Amino acid sequence: MSQRPAPEAPARLTRWEQRTELPLFAASLLFLAGYAFRVLAPHDAQPWHDLSLILVWSTWLMFLADYAVRLRLSGLGARFVGVRWLDTLVLVLPLLRPLRMVKVYSAVQQRHDRPRLTLYARVMSYASLSAVLLGFSASLAVYRLEREAPGASIRTFGDAVWWACATLSTVGYGDAAPVTFWGRTVAAGLMACGLALLGAVTGSFSSWLIQVFTREDEKRPPERG
Template identity: 80%
Template structure:
């Protein structure tokens, strides 16, 4: 049986994704805010811990509803988790939601017609924002995992932000590095995910430049022999 849904299922799924793109992006920001409060607020900071926990779980339920809805609209049934494996991973680890931008970029690249220039600008803007959000989420996760470890070099959230910036830009100064197992897992994921998102930004920018130059050539009057 083919893994490709029919045209009607594809159209329904596309309409749903277009309608929920902005609300889910805002829900992702709320989830990250709740997680940040959980990590950075003092342990006795009530009722902020309870509010942040409610925020995290309520937004995750929105992600679950979206996942189940797209599963039903896709027409793929039990094959949906395998075909849309990235969506499944993002549901289990909501801090990775910025990675869905890679799918948007791939969809733009697969279009047979030439996408509008503002679509490339949209992809670049969205991907640039999600690179920052991914780095912030990784900094929160690494700080939460590392700062209580006796031999850790990441003691403050500022250290974690510095580490995330150095990792995303592939500079890697080495002055702040994770020492725990899960901290290094987050670091490896940030390296791979950061390269994918930065590739989406640079790829879209290159395609945008090519279209700009092509349109300028089309507007240019033909040279006389």
């Protein structure tokens, strides 16, 4: 009796990603919640600080285990690190997991026969959600790095949120700016992400308007000569 051949590695990897993308997104929200508590809660808030640390490390270990499974199923070996650079990046910097929102959306679409939103609405909604999560993550990181730095202008979490909003919107008032090396590194990354997300939203909105105007022109009766 012949045995069925094992499925190819890319097919197995695709199935694994479809099954785990949503649970891992939920885990990333738990990671963000635990990290936010450690940054914002008073230092004497015990035992909650220890519990939040356990939550952060537990969810990161989930990301590590998922990365190991993806590495094995891909069949790429060490090349997986470079080929799937986004997976590698969000493993090293879990606060960047909102960048995987596109893959989360793809996993959701696999469970529905027809999309519930138009293409333009989907791009705008997921880019907006990614911007909110990235802005919140960057606010936490910069506040933690800057609040005790000499000469810092970001002393409160409110200052950090204001800075993140100005950076993501590409306004950049300059009244609040990081002064440390790592704070500026976070700022540079947020600037790049802000430009990409803003371009996705504005481009989709412009395309949607053009599509609406085109349909209106097609419905308009032809003018009589």
